[in-house]
Amino acid sequence: MTDPLSRTHAIALDAADPLRPLRNEFLIPRHNNNEQVYFCGNSLGLQPRGARAHVLQVLDKWAHEAVEGHFTGQAQWLTYHELVREPLARVVGALPSEVVAMNSLTANLHLMMVSFYRPTRERPAIIIEAGAFPSDRHAVESQIRFHGFDPATDLIELQPDREDGTFSREGLAKAFAQHGSRAALVLWPGIQYRTGQAFDLRHIARMAHAEGAVAGFDLAHAVGNVAVDLHDSQADFAVWCHYKYMNAGPGAVAGCFVHERHARTSRPRFAGWWGHQQETRFQMGPEFVPTPGADGWQLSNPPVLALAPLLASLELFDKAGGIDALRTKSLKLTGFLEALIQARVADTLQVVTPSDPAQRGCQLSLRVVGGRERGRELFEYLAAVGTLGDWREPDVIRISPAPLYNKFMDAYRFVEEVESWRGV
Numbered sequence: 010m011t012d013p014l015s016r017t018h019a020i021a022l023d024a025a026d027p028l029r030p031l032r033n034e035f036l037i038p039r040h041n042n043n044e045q046v047y048f049c050g051n052s053l054g055l056q057p058r059g060a061r062a063h064v065l066q067v068l069d070k071w072a073h074e075a076v077e078g079h080f081t082g083q084a085q086w087l088t089y090h091e092l093v094r095e096p097l098a099r100v101v102g103a104l105p106s107e108v109v110a111m112n113s114l115t116a117n118l119h120l121m122m123v124s125f126y127r128p129t130r131e132r133p134a135i136i137i138e139a140g141a142f143p144s145d146r147h148a149v150e151s152q153i154r155f156h157g158f159d160p161a162t163d164l165i166e167l168q169p170d171r172e173d174g175t176f177s178r179e180g181l182a183k184a185f186a187q188h189g190s191r192a193a194l195v196l197w198p199g200i201q202y203r204t205g206q207a208f209d210l211r212h213i214a215r216m217a218h219a220e221g222a223v224a225g226f227d228l229a230h231a232v233g234n235v236a237v238d239l240h241d242s243q244a245d246f247a248v249w250c251h252y253k254y255m256n257a258g259p260g261a262v263a264g265c266f267v268h269e270r271h272a273r274t275s276r277p278r279f280a281g282w283w284g285h286q287q288e289t290r291f292q293m294g295p296e297f298v299p300t301p302g303a304d305g306w307q308l309s310n311p312p313v314l315a316l317a318p319l320l321a322s323l324e325l326f327d328k329a330g331g332i333d334a335l336r337t338k339s340l341k342l343t344g345f346l347e348a349l350i351q352a353r354v355a356d357t358l359q360v361v362t363p364s365d366p367a368q369r370g371c372q373l374s375l376r377v378v379g380g381r382e383r384g385r386e387l388f389e390y391l392a393a394v395g396t397l398g399d400w401r402e403p404d405v406i407r408i409s410p411a412p413l414y415n416k417f418m419d420a421y422r423f424v425e426e427v428e429s430w431r432g433v
Contacts, residue, residue, distance in 0.1 A: 014352050022345070022417040028338050034058050034325055035256075035414045040395030046419045048398045050411035051202075051230055051372050054256030059321035067317050090311035096323035097264060100255075100332055101228075101247075102238035106302035107266050110251070110316060114229060114263045115144045117248040118196075120306055121265065122152045124276040125223045125246055126194045133158040134191040136184075136222070138176070139166040142202050145227055149196060165192065173361050175206045175368075182216060189220025197224075199231025199247075203401050205362035205372035207235055210242040218243070229253060232264065234339070234370040236332050239266045246271075254371070254411060257319035262312050267303040281308025325413060338412035340366050346410060346420035347373060354427045357387075361405065372409040380404065390430045396423055 011018045023029060035055040038045040047055060070078040070086075079086045090110055098105045111117065126135065126149075133156070135149045150160045165188050170180030185195075195217035200207045214224035226247040231237050233254030239247055247266040251257035278299070282290060284307040286298040299305035329335050344366065350358050350373070361374040377384035381404040388400050398408040410420055 014349055016418075016421055019345070019417040019421040022341070026338065026417070028329055028334065028412060029416075031325060031329055032414045032416065034328075037414070038397075043395065046396040046422050048396070048408045048410060048415070048419070048423070050256075050413075050415070051234075051253055051407060051409035052399050053252055053259060054233075054254055054322070054411065055414055056258065057256055057318070057321045057325055059324060060258065060318040063317035063321045064314060067313050086311065086313045089313045089316055090307075093316060093319055093323055096327055097319075100323070100326055101232055101249075101264070101266060102236060102242075102332075103240045103266055104269055106272065106304075107240060107269055108264060109303040109307060110262050110264050110319060111307050111311070112263055112265075113260070114227070114248050114250040115148050117263050117265045117306075118145065118148050118227065119152070120279055120308075121225060121246045121248060121267075122148070122194070124271075124274070124278045124306070125225060126152055126156075127276070128153070128156050128158055128163075128193045132191055132193045132221070133163045134165050134188065134193060135163070136165045136167060136188060136192045136195045136197075136217075138198065138201060139168045140174075140201075140203060141166070141198070142227070142229070145196065145198075149194075163191075169204075174204050175201075175361075175363055176208075178212070181213075185216045185220055189217070189222060192217070192220060192222040194223045194225060195220075197226055199226055199228040199237055199249075200234065200370050200372070202230050203374060203405055203407075205230075205369050205374040205407070207231065207363075207367070207369050209367075210237055210239070210244055214243045214245075230372070231370065233326070233332070233335075234372075236336060240268065244268060251319050251322075255319065256322040256325075256413070258315075260315075261319060262315040265303055265306060267306065269302070272301045272305075273299075278306060279308070283307040283310050329413065335412045339371050339410075342410045342412055342415060342417060342420065343369070343371055343373060345417055346408065346423065349420060349424040350375075350427075353424055354431065357427060357431050371411055372407055374401075375406045375408060376404055377406070387427065387430055391423075391426055394426055394429075396426050 093110050094105045098108050153160045153163050167184045169176050197213050217224035223245045228247050228249035232249040249264045252261040280297040284305045286300050359376045362369045377387050384404050388406050398406050
């Protein structure tokens, strides 16, 4: 019987992988004339081969039709953002009217907080996790100050209750009960960027709502990685980027979700003409009449060149059979990597990310036995031999096998290289 942690078994797993052909749909970086072992899809996804054609189509249309490109053909620019709406809704488990691709993640977060963070003297606070991604923390702190409150008392950063830096359900419930009466907004990650811990959005939203707070999510590390089922989660809003697991390129246009119960709302918002009711937008009237749904939070016309690579990537998600098919492979792929680490290099690497597959996505966050300096040594060695993860301070190496393009042999090679470094 084949050893389930052997090279032979890794090769067999790749041969049997129904998603194997999708790897050929991506451009794999080279290292010393070989394909790089790329584990940075949680930071920047690889380029889909189809992205160039979609971008060139826009450029050619611009060259040959100029302004008329807004109104001609299936890919007319006037409604270009609608081309990504339905496939994006499938990825995030939402109604098409609940999603829109626009702006950047933090810009969208601010737009959402204009509408959904409505602090009062009794409820001035925002709850986030301690160690949140800095951009989120900067955004919520600035919103608290903007409304005349003090982040020293009204930015509540929940500390993890487990020694490994992750949260238990019980710990979260206790913290929400303690602070919920002061909270206007709970802003929580779908997946915590440093530890890789995934959260049950429905559970978080239910706890927030039970305390009378709005439930919002930053899904930067979750969209395209795990099923987020946004509509059924009952989240009030969510924001995310598309340059990680969604492979839409550096600085890609971001995504936003607004639950259908807020499709028509009297909540205040920052308005722009592309959020105006579509039927009367070009009458150029002075009164703002918002389009129902997430589209009503748009400010400006779609960034067509930025949307083109996202369209190419979404075609591959559909070709894969959707997020559930990708998740099935991801569970096997990340599970295989974890099993290899535990069996062969457990004296070198500590896995920070929860071992329960329901509490993680693709990513495994790793600490090197011996401390930060040893961790940096290993990280730099891996990069030098063509195995690329990423480093997050103070001492975490993140390795994220993405099911659209990573192989089981990639996981095997990673552990081989750790063994080689350990033997140096």
